[in-house]
Amino acid sequence: MLPLIDKPIIQYIIEEVVDSGIEDILIVTGRGKRAIEDHFDCCLELEAYLRERNKNEWLEEVRRIANLANIHYVRQCEPRGLGHAVLCARSFIGSEPFAVLLGDDVIVGEDPCLAQMLKVFKELQGTLLALDWLPVDQVSRYGIISGAEIQPRVFHIGDLIEKPAPEEAPSRWGITGRYILSPRIFNVLETTPPGCGGEIQLTDAIKLLAKEERVFGYAFAGKRYDAGDKFGYLQATVELALRREDLGPVVLEYLKNLVSDSM
Ligand code: G1P
Helix, strand or coil, rough: EEECCEEHHHHHHHHHHHHHHEEEEEEEEEECCCCHHHHHCCHHHHHHHHHHCHHHHHHHHHHHHHCCCEEEEECCCCCCHHHHHHHHCHHHCCCCCCEEEECECCCCCCCCHHHHHHHHHHHHCCEEEEEECCCHHHHHHHHEEEEEECCCEEEEEEEEEEEECCCHHCCCCCEEEEEEEEECCHHHHCCCCHHHCCCCHHHHHHHHHHHCEEEEEEECEEEECCCCCHHHHHHHHHHHHCCCCHHHHHHHHHHHHHHHHCC
16 A cells, blocks of 8 residues: 555556456455455545535546456465465356456556566467566576576576575566466465465475476566666656656656766
8 A cells, every 4th residue: 555656656556457347356465454344445535525616627536446447355364474465256157268467566667567578478378477587696586487588578487486596597588577477376275384484485386387288478668667666666656656757857857957066
């Protein structure tokens, strides 16, 4: 629920899903996170308050947020890792492929990252992970893949390692928080032992899945911000503000003055 400029980060993620044509969404939540449900729910008191004061633009926005998608919730009762969080969605998903988006990766670009991935998925019909080329000093913070590029931007993945030491990383292609997964992943996750950090890692399960089914990577077009990292969060705030018509010019002016004053 941490806001980036004027809306919570999770709303950016939900809007990416909706803009990619998906309407049924399950949010894996947990204790103390009820504010997420309230944010996407309708709030009659707030609507009445805004209507009385003729704040029509805000009223429309509040209603738009409440009608974004069919949002469902499941609670993960203890933080046992991303793999375990995905397993919590099993009965909601059933036996179809599904997309997973992580709440701290904000991606901006001309086309939503998930929409780009869905296009590739339609052609390949296999598990697909979003990939980003990382600076060397960041490889130990992400899942890293090795693979062969089989068409522009598309890789056939051979191996995956969760948060390797830089000297053990098989490449600098990092897994970004967007996945389209085969439902077979649930069976694999059930028996995936805890890995890095003692948690059930989705990366480890996908590595096992790659022995049974083809797994692909896709180097998406766009820029990704790791809003779960302090500097990444600051970068996202500044750069998203610069992209906005209402804030861009004034923020740019402010930054120029700030830089010239500090020289
Ligand atoms: C998770 C995944 C990791 C991936 C990353 C992307 O890590 O385990 O493979 O590269 O998301 O943001 P986490 O951010 O939970 O540490």
